[in-house]
Amino acid sequence: MNAPGGSLLVAEGLRKAYGPTMALDGAEFSIHPGEVVAVMGPSGSGKSTLLHCLAGIVTPDSGSIMYDGQDLATMSDAQRSRLRRSDFGFVFQFGQLVPELTCVENVALPLRLNGAPRKQAERTALEWMQRLEVDDLGRKRPGEVSGGQGQRVAVARSLVTDPRVLFADEPTGALDSLNGERVMELLTEAARSANAAVVLVTHEARVAAYSDREIVVRDGKSRDMERVI
Amino acid sequence: MNLRQWSRDLGLGVRFAFAGGREGWIRAVLTAVGVGLGVAVLLLTTAAPNALEVRHDREQARLDWPFGEPPAKSDRTLLIAQSDTTFRDKDIRGRMLEPEGARAPLPPGLNRFPAKGDMVVSPALKKLLAADDSAPLRERLPYHVVGTIGESGLVGSQELAYYSGATGLTPHVNGAVVNRLETFGDPNPSQEKTDPVLLLLILVVIVVLLMPVAVFIAAAVRFGGERRDRRLAALRLIGSDGRMTRRIAAGEAMAGSLLGLVLGTVFFLAGRQAAGTVEVVGVSVWPSYLNPSPALAALVVLAVPTAAVLVTLFALRGVVIEPLGVVRAAKPARRRLWWRLLLPLGGVAMLYPMIGQGHAGGDFNQYLVSGGVILILVGITALLPWLVEAVVGRLGSGGVAWQLAVRRLQLSSGTAARMVNGIAVAVAGAIALQMLFAGVDGDYTKATGQDVSRAQMQVRVPDGAPLGPTALKFADTKAVRKVTALWEGYLGDSSWKSQDGPQTLGALAVGECPALRELAKLPSCKDGDTFVLDGGGTSNDGPILNKPGRKLYFEQSSDDHSADVLWTVPPGVKKAHSVKGLTDWERDGFLMTPSALPKAAEKRVSGEIYLSIDESVPDAYEYARNTAFRVDPLSQPMNWTATRSDTKFSSIRTGLLVGAAGVLALIGASLLVSQLEQLRERRKLLSSLVAFGTRRRTLGLSVLWQTAIPIVLGLVLAATVGITLGAVLLRMTDTPVDVDWASVLAMTGIGAGVVLVVTLLSLPPLLRLLRPDGLRTE
Amino acid sequence: MSIGHTLLGLLESGPRHGYDLKRAFDEKFGHDRPLHYGQVYSTMSRLLKNGLVEVDGIESGGGPERKRYAITDAGITDVEQWLATPEKPEPYLQSTLYTKIVLALLTHRDAADILDTQRAEHLRSMRILTDRKRRGDLADQLICDHALFHLEADLRWLELAAARLDKLKAAVHT
Known part of the structure; x- marks a missing residue:
């Protein structure tokens, strides 16, 4: 298989069925380091499933996902978990911050899962929170901050491990447009400065406009919009 | 507010309890199972007195002693x-x-x-x-x-x-x-008068068993509280007022508990049937024994739904249900200690006046006893939330799993304490009871005074059977290491037929020299010798009777009217020092070699065979018992054990063990149910934690810590309260206070075991929840 | 956009030279297209003729002749009227894109391709605007947002049309 030159993550011929529903039906994907790729498509088109496959959260029924020379589809669950801890970052629409932990503890969590000592992890976490302009929320719990702030905390958490790929599933879905755009701005800026690739699943064109490139998923099939023109 | 409105709102609540798709059903069934288990235990408890009564009646009906004059032989005997x-x-x-x-x-x-x-x-x-x-x-x-x-x-x-x-x-x-x-049974069946200590024990057992059940039911009706709160908020949005939502919530709780009543009856009937197939500590019952008395059963039927509704309303007291969500009374006030301490202290105060009443012929006020014990145990449920909050708030850092667990506990220490309350109450009660038993046991358990180390079994040789050959039969029996055969009887200083019987009497043992050496240090021994024993210094009857020429009378039963058999003390009776030998006590009186025993006296002594058994042989005792049975089915060989507990107490102890096991199993089930419910409500969060690479082990450990921390606190508190309660109860029975650490450890161990089992059982569902499907948004 | 009304409005804060007017306009509104000086000159002549402005004074010497303009009362009334009159919402009822699709369907060409091409083009524009918005000031952001919302609306329509192509096809061929 030939990856497009210099690609970091390449998927080909992905198929995945949940029961009788075909979520992915031969989808393809590729992304370069530092690139932001939007995955768009109507609800139920399979765009979240594509993200889950690319991130090694679910294994596809068939197809290959090459990341850095290894095929995610053939890795064990433990190997994929390790990869997610070390190389990937995640932002979801909601339900991602642990409500009992303070914001800074939430951001430090991925570092601590990698074995970092608590003090050091929280120091790094606070630096990232500064970059996302939420460092004043450190001691608060997620329930005590606004949606936009919470989402920025989540972005800080996704970037705290210096991931090479950041997966964002509707990161602004629960926010108004002003907060959403601020989050997108900070997210893409932080990712670009860290040279992290961003896979951005969204159904909002204005969010997708923060990307460098767009993939549309329809009925489980993907279409690279750059090749359209 | 009229009746129609009430019934409409309650009805709506009942509908909500079962509506809401699969989730709703699961929740309703969980509540019902919880309440049902509680109802089953309650019904079993109400049936227990009846069961004991029936047992007693059957026992009485088959008594095979002739009450009154023994009947003469006839065609009716x-x-x-x-x-x-x-x-x-x-x-x-x-x-x-x-x-x-x-x-x-x-x-x-x-x-x-x-x-x-x-x-x-x-x-x-x-x-x-x-x-x-x-x-x-x-x-x-x-x-x-x-x-x-x-x-x-x-x-x-x-x-x-x-x-x-x-x-x-x-x-x-x-x-x-x-x-x-002529007839079986006692014509005047006894109505046992329970003594005050026994009554105290029974009261405490019942309270100790029922308290955790009550705590459990209180927890069961609160399953799925958060989801219910959201639903109530939605109802407020479409225009129902605060009172209405509370009535609807009450209706929901009632629906669960009503279904729980039905399930409880089913569980009870099943348990009743199952109870017929098990035997615990030598006691079993027939299903038909377990008929709850109608009045108590009716009380259960009324009390359980009422309690469910009251608990729900109580739980909602600090909650303001607004149309846009549920507001818990801001940050709940820090839990205060003083009023929580009042409960157990009040309990002690109620019990205090009865200290020392156990043996002064006094009796216990049932209401004060029950009330005091209930207050002390309820005190645990009041103290535990405070303790958990205070300790968890001070817990420091640790690994990720520890951090997740501690933070969760800090945020909702009340929920955690509620989950453990039942176990803590059960364990505290059980510890107190064990102490009470261990202490009171000293009075009610008789020491049999037999030394287990030298002979483990004793067989009485039937009248008329020859001692020597019988002993040989045992000697030939498998697993018998040594046989000591003795004739035993008593010698009195006057006729046994006289008005008062002999004033001074000495024991007599007749046997070959080796057998006699088991009983005393003999200076020398040959057939024809007679020895007098010094009784180890505790009894001087032997030397008193040992006057050469004095006539002594062989023991004779009161209905034996044959002539006296006499023995004249010969000169030259050797003195011997008795030793603790076959038996735990030192003999007094006389020892004789066989030819020293007058021929006429042979019918006045009975043969006893002491067996030393090689316990390493499987079923070692059974061979000796078989030989004994062959010699005479009526011989009834005795195993020598250190103590023999009073049957009354062993049956109460049995009840306690069965009850504690049942209650702990029940609470374990409820822990599991609420654990799973919590996990399900956090499904999305758990999935996203897995997405960014959290090890399953970390999440599993955090679940374990989350259960283990409150449990450890609960058990510490339970042990403290249990020991205190036990000490107070022992003081009441006027028994020296002695903490039975083994049982404290055992009960807390069982409690800890329940937690471990619950955590292990909740792991497979946790792993299932961690599957990435949880991230899918519909 | 009415340049005349805009220049009148700028004059309301005080008399200005023609060149000052152009600079003020460019600064505030002319991000895309700066005004030509000739445009200012012809517009001011028209306003003078209609009595909405008057010449406040002439500076000469050195460079070109520089007239200073001031707004008249009639001019103020005119600005007021313009601001108070709502703009007619653009109905977009005659869409070129719609025409293209129907024609493609009638001639059995791939209409979905047309939609996707357009979609890609729209998103490209949106990316440029987004980028400019990120670098620009508040004015830039507001202007770009306006355009972005319009483009987003178009894009939504494209998505909707794509989802309904089959129905449309059936309707066109009957």
């Missing part, structure tokens, strides 16, 4: 002999029957007499006889099984019993082992 035996650690009730005429009374549960060589057995014995490894028992009871004993003749479904046919019992009638009967 029956000869009955006790031929009880023991197989491994199980007691078997055995009776030999010899009807003396056509109208002889049939024992309860039999419809005809077995012929000689036949026997009628209980179902449990039939099963035991048929078991592969019961060969020694089959050898002992070689009779042909011709039928089974009916339920009316047994006190429990698992009782081991048989009736065998016999002949030739007539010469053995002695008013003890062999009796002549």
Whole structure:
């Protein structure tokens, strides 16, 4: 298989069925380091499933996902978990911050899962929170901050491990447009400065406009919009 | 606010309880199962007194002693002999029957007499006889099984019993082992008067068993509280007022508890049936015993739904349900200690006036006892939330799993404490009871004073059987290491037939020199010698009687009217120092070698054979018992054990053990249920944690910590309160306070075991929840 | 956009030279297209003729002749009227894109391709605007947002049309 030159993550011929529903039906994907790729498509088109496959959260029924020379589809669950801890970052629409932990503890969590000592992890976490302009929320719990702030905390958490790929599933879905755009701005800026690739699943064109490139998923099939023109 | 509105709102709540798709159903069923288990235990408890009564009645109805004058032989009399035996650690009730005429009374549960060589057995014995490894028992009871004993003749479904046919019992009638009967049972059944200590024990057992059930029901109706709060908020949005939502919530709780009543009845009936197949510490019951008294059952039916509704309303008191969500009364105030301490202190205050009443012929005020114990135990449920909050707030950092657990506990320490309350109450109660038993046991358990180290079994040789050959039979028996054969009797200073009987009497043991050396240090010994014992300094009766030429009278039973048999103390009786030998006590009186015993006295002494058993041989005791049974089925070999507990106490202890096991299992189930519910509500969060690479082990550990921390606190508190309560109760019975650390450890260990099992059981569902499907948004 | 009304409005804060007017306009509104000086000159002549402005004074010497303009009362009334009159919402009822699709369907060409091409083009524009918005000031952001919302609306329509192509096809061929 030939990856497009210099690609970091390449998927080909992905198929995945949940029961009788075909979520992915031969989808393809590729992304370069530092690139932001939007995955768009109507609800139920399979765009979240594509993200889950690319991130090694679910294994596809068939197809290959090459990341850095290894095929995610053939890795064990433990190997994929390790990869997610070390190389990937995640932002979801909601339900991602642990409500009992303070914001800074939430951001430090991925570092601590990698074995970092608590003090050091929280120091790094606070630096990232500064970059996302939420460092004043450190001691608060997620329930005590606004949606936009919470989402920025989540972005800080996704970037705290210096991931090479950041997966964002509707990161602004629960926010108004002003907060959403601020989050997108900070997210893409932080990712670009860290040279992290961003896979951005969204159904909002204005969010997708923060990307460098767009993939549309329809009925489980993907279409690279750059090749359209 | 009228009745129609009330019923409409409650009805709406009932509908909500079962509506809401699969989730709603699961929640309703969980609540119902929880309440149902509680109801089942309550019903069993209400049935327990009845069961004890029926057992007592059956026991009374088959008593086989002639009450009053022993009847004369007629065609209406029956000869009955006790031929009880023991197989491994199980007691078997055995009776030999010899009807003396056509109208002889049939024992309860039999419809005809077995012929000689036949026997009628209980179902449990039939099963035991048929078991592969019961060969020694089959050898002992070689009779042909011709039928089974009916339920009316047994006190429990698992009782081991048989009736065998016999002949030739007539010469053995002695008013003890062999009796002549015209009728079974006590014509005036006893109404046992319970003594105050016993009453105290029963009260405490009932309270200790019911308290955790109450705590449990309180927890069960709160399953799924958060989801319900959201639903109530939605109802407020479409225009129902605060009172209405509370009524609807009450309706929901009522629906669960009503279904719980139905389930509870089913569980009870199933448990009742199952109870017939189990035996705990030698006690079993028939299902038909377990009939709850109608009044108590009705009380349960009314009380449970009422309690469910009240608990729900109580839980909602700090909650403001707004149209846009549920607001918990801001940040709940820090829990205060002082009023929480009032409860247990109040309990102690109620018990205090009764300290020392146990032995002064006084009695206990039932209400004060129950009230005091309840207050002390309820105090745990009040103190635990405070303790958990105080400790968890100070817990420091640790690994990720620890951090997740501690932070969660800090945020909702009340929920955590609620989950553990039941176990803490049960453990505290059980510890107190164990202490009470251990302390009171000293009074009610008689020391048998037999030294287990030298001889483990004693067999009485039947009248008329020769001692020597009988001893040889035992010597040839497998697993018997050593046989010591002695004739034993008593010598008195005057006739046993006189008005008052002898004033001074000494024991007499007759045997070969080696056997006598087991009892005393003999300077020398040859056949024909007689020795007098110094009684180890505790009894001087031997030396007092040892006056050469003095006539002593051999023991004679009161209904034996034959002539006195006398022994003249010869000169030259050697002095000997008695030692603790076969028995735990030092003998006094005289020792004789066989030829020193007057011929006429041979009928006045009875043969005893002491056996030393090689316990390393499997079923070692069974061979000796078989030999004993072959020699004489009525011989009843005794195992020498250190103590023998009063049967009354062992039955209460049994009740406690069964109850504690049941309650802990019940609470374990509720812990599991609420654990799973919590996990399900956090499904999305858990999935996203897995997405960014959290190890499953970390999440599993955090679940363990989250349960273990409150449990440890709960158990510490339970041990403290339990020991305090136990000490107070012991003081009440006027028994020295002695903490039974073994039972404290055992009970807390069981509590901890429940937690471990619950965590292990919740792991598979946790792992299922961690599957990435949880991230999918519909 | 009415340049005349805009220049009048700028004059309301005080008399200005023509060149000052152009600079003020460019600064505030002319991000895309700066005004030509000639445009200012012709517009001011028209306003003078209609009596909405008057010449406040002439500076000469050195460079070109520089007239200073001031707004008249009639001019103020005119600005007021313009601001108070709502703009007619653009109905977009005659869409070129719609025409293209129907024609493609009628001639059995791939209409979905047309939609996707357009979609890609729209998103490209949106990316440029987004980028400019990120670098620009508040004015830039507001202007770009306006355009972005319009483009987003178009894009939504494209998505909707794509989802309904089959129905449309059936309707066109009957």
